[in-house]
Amino acid sequence: MYVKPLFVDKPPKLTKKQIEKVKQIVRENADGYCQECDHWFGEALEFHHIVFQSQGGRDTIENGIMLCHGCHRGTNGVHGKNGRELDLKLKLKLQDYYFDQGLSEDIVRVLMGGKLYP
Numbered sequence: 001m002y003v004k005p006l007f008v009d010k011p012p013k014l015t016k017k018q019i020e021k022v023k024q025i026v027r028e029n030a031d032g033y034c035q036e037c038d039h040w041f042g043e044a045l046e047f048h049h050i051v052f053q054s055q056g057g058r059d060t061i062e063n064g065i066m067l068c069h070g071c072h073r074g075t076n077g078v079h080g081k082n083g084r085e086l087d088l089k090l091k092l093k094l095q096d097y098y099f100d101q102g103l104s105e106d107i108v109r110v111l112m113g114g115k116l117y118p
């Protein structure tokens, strides 16, 4: 589900409640399965921003993914020391998704936190 961004240059500041709602929807969509390794973890799944907040990532449904602890914080997890490949894979998938929606390069760049990934 993609909602056309209303504020492309300046993202709206979401309230805590709105952010919780976004996370809840991402969690419901995952239905207990890690969205990387596809194993069932139920409530133990962790919310991850595909484009990190520190990289300009937003609290949107598209930028959220539910990962198990291993795929999130483990050595090979997206934040782990061997996680660069997985991190890039998730970002490229998101970027392709945005382009598939017919969004312009400028908008995709903004949604990706100010840069396009190779």
Ligand SMILES: [Zn+2]
Binding pocket: 034, 035, 036, 037, 038, 039, 067, 068, 069, 070, 071, 072
């Ligand atoms: Zn996993």
Ligand SMILES: [Zn+2]
Binding pocket: 047, 048, 049, 072, 079
């Ligand atoms: Zn994370």
